[in-house]
Amino acid sequence: MTAEWRAAREAADRAGVTVRELRGMGEFRQAYQLFDDIWHFSPGDPPVPVELMVTFTHAGGYVAGAFQGGELAGASVGFRAEDRTLHSHVTGARIGRGIGYALKLHQRAWCLDRGLDRISWTFDPLVRRNARFNLVKLGARPVAYLEGFYGALDDAINRGDESDRLMTVWELAGTPAAPPDPPYAVGVAVRDERPVAGRADGPAVLVATPRDIETLRREDPAVGKAWRLAVREVLGGLMARGGRVAGLTGDGSYIVVDRRFRP
Structure with missing residues (x-):
């Protein structure tokens, strides 16, 4: 067993789950239902339908789940992309149990077994807990700011906001x-x-994030919109000019380094 598989096994044990690839229509339907329970998407607009999970599995993609007993508590679906990359299209898990981390370490070990060098995915730059998980816990780094990437979304989490995303890459070797x-x-x-x-301006710039954008969207949409526009203008503008996100502060601000800075 490689060090990566040992780390994945240990993370799963700490979370109290077993992580493995999904098999058969019954398990794919469980993953679909889990995603629906998390996002409450509108009818006919799921992040990934069962048929696509079947196709990804058949074509050598990644479709895995985290089980607590017989219950599916987390799942992740991804497909192979260019440059020896797995694009992790959607990952959902029960919050606060370490299940998402166990899934990502399983995904990393799975990729390395198949000669893949990196995993990419997108996330909403305003969701601070996801930024912390991606940048601090995993060591992934955003590489592009994508304005309105998914168009209008009508699920319970994103409804009423624009779908700006950070394209993020996790290089599986090195830090x-x-x-x-x-x-x-x-x-x-x-x-x-x-x-x-x-x-x-300057060699490094801080871009703050809201404490809880999901609550703001529901309770004060105007402030939520102000956050979207402010982060889009500053973070998106800096990245468009070649700035790179080098980390996240303890209070949830992106550290964006001018392209001319070399550590």
């Missing part, structure tokens, strides 16, 4: 370079839960 030391310019700050524009 990312550390961000530069402070001081940092502040491109977006937080005041009374609202975004405040600052100065997006």
Whole structure:
């Protein structure tokens, strides 16, 4: 057993799950229902239908689940892309149990067994807990800001907002370079839960995130919209000009490094 498979097994044991590839229509339907329970998508608009899970499995893609007893508590679906990459299209798990981490480590070991070098996926740059998981816990790094990537989404989590996403890549060998030391310019700050524009110049710029964008979307859509536009303008603008996201601060601000900076 490789070190990566041992790490995946240990993470699954800590989460109290067994992670394995899914088999048969019954398990694919369980994954579909799990995703529906998480996102509550509108009829006819699932993130991944059962038929596509079948196709990905047949074509050598990744369709796996985390089981607690006989219950499916997490699942992940991905397909192979160019440059020895697996694109992880959708991953959903019960929050707060370490199941998502167990799935990602299983996915990493699965990829390395097949000669793949990296895993890519997208996430909403405003969801702070996902940014922390992706950048801090896994060591993945955003590589592009994608404005309105999925068009209008009508699920319970994203409804009423625009689908900006960060394309993110997890290089499976090595660790990312550390961000530069402070001081940092502040491109977006937080005041009374609202975004405040600052100065997006200097070798490294901080771009704040809201504490809980999902609650803001429901309870104060105007403030949620203000966050979307502020982060799009500053983070998206910096990345469009060649800036790279080098990390995340303890309070949930992206550290964006000017393309001319070399650690």
